[in-house]
Structure formats: structure tokens, C-alpha cells
Amino acid sequence: MALLAWQGILRLNQNRRQQTALLETNLRPQHYVQALVQLSVFAYWGWYWRPVYDHSTLLLAQVVFAYIFDMLLTWSRRERYVLGFGPFPIIFSTNLFLWFRDDWFYLQFLMIAVGFLGKEFVRWNREGRRVHIFNPSAFSLGLFSLVLLTTGTTTITWGEEIATTLTLAPSIYLFLFLAGLVVMYVFSITLVAASAAAVLFGLSAIYTTTTGVPYFID
Structure with missing residues (x-):
């Protein structure tokens, strides 16, 4: 209903x-x-974990919502919308980390909307172009994860199950590594990925040294 109302107001303004x-x-x-x-x-x-396939319908619903929301947001600020596959990696990467449970799933759409709002409004000038600063999915995941952890409400999500069931797939880390190589080869982002891995390793080492327990247990 909110999207329909937004579309109606946008049409009147146009x-x-x-x-x-x-x-x-x-x-x-x-x-x-x-x-x-x-x-x-x-x-x-x-x-190896059936709920992922069961989630496919909701995944598709998020893609549809993302396209509609992105179009309306763009047309509310300028006349031209560039149609492509942009929303797909945003939705997929978000859902690789966090799903809300059925009773709270409306928050999933809110999280997607926040990601696109961050993409549209949190920007800077780079090489003469106005571009977004943060990865949209990382932006919304970071904000929502912080709220969930602070309020102790992570149980309204599938976050724990997502984190613990990936390893049900044999050699999943090798699979993720090889999949990452494809992206790094095609787009030459090896330095970015290597830097992120080095920072993560360093922070993990500091945490282990400080607390005496490993940061990641798998």
C-alpha cells in the first residue's frame, strides 16, 4: 500500500x-x-540445508520489492532510472547473512529499503562523479545487526542458523574461496579482498590475545 501511495504521489508531481x-x-x-x-x-x-530452497519465494519477493523501491526513489529525485541487475547482488548478499523469521519478515523489507536509501543519500564525489560510499547490503546489515545485538533480539532472525548451517555443505570454505576468485579475476579486486582478509585476521589475533579465546570457532 505504501508503494502504491508513493507511486500515486509521484505521478501527480510529475x-x-x-x-x-x-x-x-x-x-x-x-x-x-x-x-x-x-x-x-x-x-x-x-x-544440504533445505530452508535455503524454501526461502527462494521470499528471496524473489525481495528482488521485486527492491526494483520497485529503487525505481520510485530514483524517480522521486530525478527523471532517469537505469535498469539493470543492480538489485540482485544487493538482495543476494543481504540474504547470505540475515533473514528475519516469518512473524518479523516485514523488517526484511525495511532492511532492504534502508540499504537503498543509504545508496541514494550517503554519497561522495569520486573522479568527478557522485557515487555511493557504502555497499548497500553492508550498510543495512551493519545497522540492523547493531540494533539486534544491542537489544538482544537476534532470535527474531535466522542469523544463528545461517552462521551454523553453511558448514553442512562439504568443503564450503573452498567453494566460497573459488567463487571469490571468479569475482576477483573478472573485476581485479584482489587488493581489496586481501586487505579485508588481513584486517580480519589482525582483529581476530588481537581479540584472541586479549581474551584468551578465539574470535571464530568453527
């Missing part, structure tokens, strides 16, 4: 200003390659 919503197509490889790699993770993981 008619009043005599503007037309423009739609362009740009199929960027970094979007559909990421989406295919992420989909392969879902397929492999779901073969």
Missing part, C-alpha cells in the same frame, strides 16, 4: 511539473556476475 519518468537499460557485468556467483552459493548450500 504531471504537475510536466515531467516524464525515463527508463534506460545498462547491464553491467559486475552486477550479474556477482549475482550468479552468489546464486551458486545459495544453490550449493541449499542442497
